[in-house]
Amino acid sequence: MPALEAKSALVTGGGSGIGRATCELFAREGARLIVADIDKEAAEQTADLVRAEGGEARVVVADVNRVEQVTAMVAAAIETYGRLDCAVNNVGISASQVGAGGQRVGDISEEAWERLICVNLTSVWRCMKYELLAMERSGGGAIVNIASIAGLVGLPGAHGYVASKHGVVGLTKAAAMDHAAAGIRVNAVCPGYIDTPMRANSWVSPERPIITRPAMKRTGKTDEVAGGVLWLCSDQASFVTGTTLAIDGGYTS
Ligand code: NAD
Numbered sequence: 001m002p003a004l005e006a007k008s009a010l011v012t013g014g015g016s017g018i019g020r021a022t023c024e025l026f027a028r029e030g031a032r033l034i035v036a037d038i039d040k041e042a043a044e045q046t047a048d049l050v051r052a053e054g055g056e057a058r059v060v061v062a063d064v065n066r067v068e069q070v071t072a073m074v075a076a077a078i079e080t081y082g083r084l085d086c087a088v089n090n091v092g093i094s095a096s097q098v099g100a101g102g103q104r105v106g107d108i109s110e111e112a113w114e115r116l117i118c119v120n121l122t123s124v125w126r127c128m129k130y131e132l133l134a135m136e137r138s139g140g141g142a143i144v145n146i147a148s149i150a151g152l153v154g155l156p157g158a159h160g161y162v163a164s165k166h167g168v169v170g171l172t173k174a175a176a177m178d179h180a181a182a183g184i185r186v187n188a189v190c191p192g193y194i195d196t197p198m199r200a201n202s203w204v205s206p207e208r209p210i211i212t213r214p215a216m217k218r219t220g221k222t223d224e225v226a227g228g229v230l231w232l233c234s235d236q237a238s239f240v241t242g243t244t245l246a247i248d249g250g251y252t253s
Contacts, residue, residue, distance in 0.1 A: 002030030003234040008081035010034040010073065012064050012127060013091035015042025017196030018146060020049070021222035022088055022229050027055025029230060031086065034077045036060045064091045064123035074130040083138040086233040087131040089124045090146040092165075095158040096202050102157035113160050120164035125171055128186070132179055140183025142233045145172050146225075147188045149248050165190075169244055176242030185241040187232045192248025194220040215250025 009026050013019040015037035023035050027050040035050070037043035040061045047057040058080050062073040077084045095101045098112040124145050135141030150158060151165035172188040179186060192214055193199060199219065228247045231237055246252050 002028075003230055003236065004029045004031035004086065006030060006032075007085035007233075008032050008034070008077055008083055009086035009088070009233070010036060010077050010084060010131070011088045011090055012036045012062070012073075012123075014046050015039045016046075017198060018191065018194060018222050018225045018229075019088070019090040020046045021226040022090065023047075023057065024049055024053070024055075025223065025226040025230055026086070026233075027053060027057065029234075031055075032081050033057040034060055034073065034080065036062045036064075036073050038063045064089075064127055065118060067126060070123075070126050071130050073127075074134050078134055084131060084134045085138075085141050087127070087135075087141070087143045088146065088229055088233070089127045089131075089143065091123055092120045092146060092148070092198075094198055094202050095161045097198070098160075100158075100160055101202065103159075104157070105159055108160055116160035116164050117167070120161065121167040121171070124168050128171070128175060132175070132182075132184060135184050136179075136182045141185075142237075143175075143184065143186045144229050144232045145186070145188045146229075147172070147190045147244065149190050149192050149246065149251050151188065151190050152244065152246060152252050172244070173242045180241055185232075185237065187237070187240060187242065188244045189225060189228050189232065190244050190246045190248065190252070191225045192220055192246070192251040194222060194225055196222060213251060214248060215253060218249060220247065220249055 014035035050057040100112040151169040176186040
């Protein structure tokens, strides 16, 4: 039986990279999807890929920084599929995307710091808030937050990103404790360097030792991350909550 047979799943940032690969894999495993993204065209492309493989997907244009758009996103899942079983909070931006790549604490602007915390941490809290309420109403569910190896260890030149992702890991652990009794599991995936558009724009070039440090000495593929997200959302992981799954080729080992 497919791992997510008849389940409904919402993926934020579903228009690209890890989010897109997660949508495609979830659909192949039987899930009915809400592909949420700020970029309508990108989300439509993901939905087309899902439908081309026989899957079901609805696009919701939502900026995870806007509470009314997040509530509308969760409401769309309930309206379309009757319940929300799985949610993947995947939106994140790199230090480079706010012009802070390579900067140390003394260098970063207030604006860049606040943007990293807002997009990478506060938005995960906001999405979880409404996802948890929906899941509680329907008797349970599974949430996976996409953190990073930067949520487990320090990385040079990216302290705002590192702080935001450590926050995601802490939020995941605390929420798991608070919502286990309601039948909701909350876990985090911590990818290493993965080949996506975000990576391509990073200040960390592929030749740097930071990339070749992992035991496996290569970057990862989006499918390799999606596989871990799928497992955590599936009933195979029914006794797993509050954990962090590093998918990093051995980077943090
Ligand atoms: P990506 O840039 O390829 O995709 C991000 C998606 O999020 C895009 O479709 C974008 O339109 C969307 N998005 C951005 N801001 C948004 C907003 N405010 N509201 C809604 N959608 C928004 O990124 P990716 O590399 O696939 O990264 C996905 C997640 O994985 C992020 O949280 C990132 O921090 C994390 N991660 C990535 C890597 C990596 O090497 N790529 C490593 C570790 C962790």
